[in-house]
Amino acid sequence: xxxxxxxxxxxxxxxxxxxxxxxxxxxxxxxxxxxxxxxxxxxxxxxxxxxxxxxxxxxxxxxxxxxxxxxxxxxxxxxxxxxxxxxxxxxxxxxxxxxxxxxxxxxxxxxxxxxxxxxxxxxxxxxxxxxxxxxxxxxxxxxxxxxxxxxxxxxxxxxxxxxxxxxxxxxxxxxxxxxxxxxxxxxxxxxxxxxxxxxxxxxxxxxxxxxxxxxxxxxxxxxxxxxxxxxxxxxxxxxx
Amino acid sequence: xxxxxxxxxxxxxxxxxxxxxxxxxxxxxxxxxxxxxxxxxxxxxxxxxxxxxxxxxxxxxxxxxxxxxxxxxxxxxxxxxxxxxxxxxxxxxxxxxxxxxxxxxxxxxxxxxxxxxxxxxxxxxxxxxxxxxxxxxxxxxxxxxxxxxxxxxxxxxxxxxxxxxxxxxxxxxxxxxxxxxxxxxxxxxxxxxxxxxxxxxxxxxxxxxxxxxxxxxxxxxxxxxxxxxxxxxxxxxxxxxxxxxxxxxxxxxxxxxx
Numbered sequence: 001x002x003x004x005x006x007x008x009x010x011x012x013x014x015x016x017x018x019x020x021x022x023x024x025x026x027x028x029x030x031x032x033x034x035x036x037x038x039x040x041x042x043x044x045x046x047x048x049x050x051x052x053x054x055x056x057x058x059x060x061x062x063x064x065x066x067x068x069x070x071x072x073x074x075x076x077x078x079x080x081x082x083x084x085x086x087x088x089x090x091x092x093x094x095x096x097x098x099x100x101x102x103x104x105x106x107x108x109x110x111x112x113x114x115x116x117x118x119x120x121x122x123x124x125x126x127x128x129x130x131x132x133x134x135x136x137x138x139x140x141x142x143x144x145x146x147x148x149x150x151x152x153x154x155x156x157x158x159x160x161x162x163x164x165x166x167x168x169x170x171x172x173x174x175x176x177x178x179x180x181x182x183x184x185x186x187x188x189x190x191x192x193x194x195x196x197x198x199x200x201x202x203x204x205x206x207x208x209x210x211x212x213x214x215x216x217x218x219x220x221x222x223x224x225x226x227x228x229x230x231x232x233x234x235x236x237x238x239x240x
Numbered sequence: 241x242x243x244x245x246x247x248x249x250x251x252x253x254x255x256x257x258x259x260x261x262x263x264x265x266x267x268x269x270x271x272x273x274x275x276x277x278x279x280x281x282x283x284x285x286x287x288x289x290x291x292x293x294x295x296x297x298x299x300x301x302x303x304x305x306x307x308x309x310x311x312x313x314x315x316x317x318x319x320x321x322x323x324x325x326x327x328x329x330x331x332x333x334x335x336x337x338x339x340x341x342x343x344x345x346x347x348x349x350x351x352x353x354x355x356x357x358x359x360x361x362x363x364x365x366x367x368x369x370x371x372x373x374x375x376x377x378x379x380x381x382x383x384x385x386x387x388x389x390x391x392x393x394x395x396x397x398x399x400x401x402x403x404x405x406x407x408x409x410x411x412x413x414x415x416x417x418x419x420x421x422x423x424x425x426x427x428x429x430x431x432x433x434x435x436x437x438x439x440x441x442x443x444x445x446x447x448x449x450x451x452x453x454x455x456x457x458x459x460x461x462x463x464x465x466x467x468x469x470x471x472x473x474x475x476x477x478x479x480x481x482x483x484x485x486x487x488x489x490x491x492x493x494x495x496x497x498x
Binding site for chain 1: 296299301302328332334336343344345348351352353355356363384386387388
């Protein structure tokens with residue numbers, strides 16, 4: 001089976017105070033196939049964000065490996081890790097990450113301009129239209145609702161056409177309906193593009209959008225079978 | 241342009257107003273203040289009191305429901321979209337808690353306002369100017385650190401670097417010292433004061449904590465009762481500036497200085 005992402009016995013500890021280090025990620029192993037949508041479900045403090053930061057090479061593991069398309073990203077140099085995040089990974093951040101005063105299309109194009117891509121507008125415009133922002137492309141950050149800002153953030157993450165998308169609570173600022181819409185769009189877009197998605201969420205309804213859900217508790221990964229009712233409730237409003 | 245004309249002037253500005261209990265209440269009601277060149281002005285207020293909105297009004301990113309906002313004497317309400325864009329690009333710097341852009345290198349994050357500029361020459365110079373801005377705030381040697389390894393203090397400095405990357409005449413700083421300790425807060429505001437003194441730019445900063453305003457020339461308090469001056473160490477003469485008629489208001493002359 002082809003593998004897009006593999007986590008091998010990953011451990012990350014944090015020193016808190018003078019006591020024993022806290023194991024934020026405690027021996028996590030996971031294999032994700034290309035184009036698969038995987039959710040890491042767990043309460044706040046369960047290690048979800050740490051795990052995503054390890055996959056994004058923003059943190060170094062104390063033990064284990066993070067293999068993306070067979071390359072251990074934990075072993076990348078600073079420059080290589082920056083390039084990896086710029087070109088191979090789309091990180092869906094928070095609406096507050098948008099540049100103040102910039103237009104939606106400018107914000108969505110930011111990573112492409114960093115890489116001096118010449119066709120930024122041609123690549124980003126269809127994406128924004130697909131995300132329902134065709135009429136809002138020239139609106140500045142402050143003129144957009146939170147739901148619209150979140151969709152700009154998604155466009156920004158997908159603009160470079162990354163093979164892997166990391167989404168950390170991407171619906172945290174949205175109401176239930178908007179949250180479902182955004183997740184439905186993200187799911188559709190990634191399916192169309194064959195993009196691998198790792199979603200971190202504490203919301204079982206958000207997790208229900210994934211092909212596979214794992215529960216993270218105290219830094220350990222377990223299989224998780226969500227309540228079928230959440231599947232229905234989560235997907236009903238966005239899928240025909 | 242007349243040197244006496246302030247860089248930024250808000251006159252009788254109202255936003256988010258509601259009429260209740262026989263008077264107008266709201267987020268910002270009848271707010272007037274000005275910022276001159278070479279001046280650091282601080283507005284102290286608790287969360288959700290309208291500090292960010294005040295800066296958005298100052299940059300013309302939201303329009304006031306009443307009153308006038310002027311940059312270098314130009315009424316923002318009278319500017320075309322193109323003129324406003326030019327103003328944002330060339331005159332105004334925004335520094336705020338924009339959240340760490342973890343997928344970008346620090347130099348890319350700082351360069352972002354220039355990268356989104358429509359001017360190609362700005363894009364070409366963006367990274368070189370970002371390096372200069374990082375140097376100016378003392379972060380050049382740490383520019384290769386990961387975001388996750390940066391302290392809040394470091395991030396506040398990087399946010400300031402992003403604000404000054406376009407060498408603006410007016411810098412609007414949104415609560416970058418929030419969550420910092422006293423020493424770190426003092427260092428950030430000292431940096432802003434030195435930027436003001438060296439470059440002659442005007443700075444309007446919002447802060448949650450009065451300690452953060454100690455380096456400011458003038459300090460205002462923003463509360464439910466409105467904007468109130470609480471200290472003035474301005475080097476400027478305390479004079480009265482003639483201003484043209486206020487849109488929608490009856491005042492044709494206002495004392496906008498303390």
